Amino acid sequence: MTTATATATAHANIALVKYWGKRDAERMLPATSSLSLTLDAFLTTTTVTLAEGGTAPGSEHTATLDGGALTGGQLAKVQRFLDLVRGLDGVEPSLAARPAHVTSLNTVPTGAGLASSASGFAALAGAAAAAYGLDLAPRDLSRLARRGSGSASRSIFGDFVVWHAGDLADPERGDLTSYAEPVPAAADLDVAMAVVVLNAGPKSIGSREAMARTVATSPYFPAWVEHTEADVAEAEAAIAAGDLERLGDLAEASAMRMHATMLAARPAVRYLAPASLEVLDAVAALRAAGTGAWATMDAGPNVKVLCARADLETVTAVLADGGRRRVLPALPGPGMVVERQA
């Protein structure tokens, strides 16, 4: 039997116009489009090897993350995804019969709380598709990664990326048309991001459940959906024009609106910690003093600060506040790379 092994490397991304809420949880279709920046600093490398003798009864997919075996819900999520891949059109029955072994390594600074399902499911999609013998175009890899985790659809590509909500009327067409692709940027748009790592204990609620609660109970959610398409279009225009100030202003507004939407859920979803608010104040103070810096936050207390590459050192130093905070500088990162082993 032939070995079927492939390795993929994908980088994390941070949304500048946020994804928050699904319209179809089964197909992983988002309520809105979103737009992100892929970062060089945080990445996942994943190898998928198909087992020999896969038709043996009881043989199933296994996975390790950073050397430890995955179990429970995490393993089940990976197994479901691998079953989706081997069930795709074009996978030869002899390969589809073989379960996969997944080895995944996250290169994230220890304890940073930034391990990302975006880079994780992007790398898994790339490695699994290649191991099962598929040769998918980037757009189809993005659609596949989306099924693992919405934000993973964006980590297939480098730099600025837009993930289209896709056809809203018909779920089948939605599945075909909800993918990510690169956003053309002005040559002189030279951005960077300072990631402020705050320790605020374990997450109170995972983003998947938090999104579902927001969609179901927040009276602000329809307004969030209504405004976000326009925000994506404006972000694309700002990126094309090389207008960092407009992009930063929009990114901070999108993040604050997303958190406002979830704060209005019942019970409220609150990721903003006291330490996060302090950083938001420090970012506002940087701006008031003439340095372009704009904050964004995701499903946790950490604050990511968009700035010009030329200001990254200053922004990092000011936010670190004499070593009181941990700040990781990051630059735009590349798209996914897949290597198939013979």
Ligand code: 2P0
């Ligand atoms: C984003 N986040 O656009 C938003 C902003 C967090 C806040 O995508 O349920 O892990 O797997 O699709 O992608 C995090 O949620 O959620 C996320 P699923 P995902 O980056």
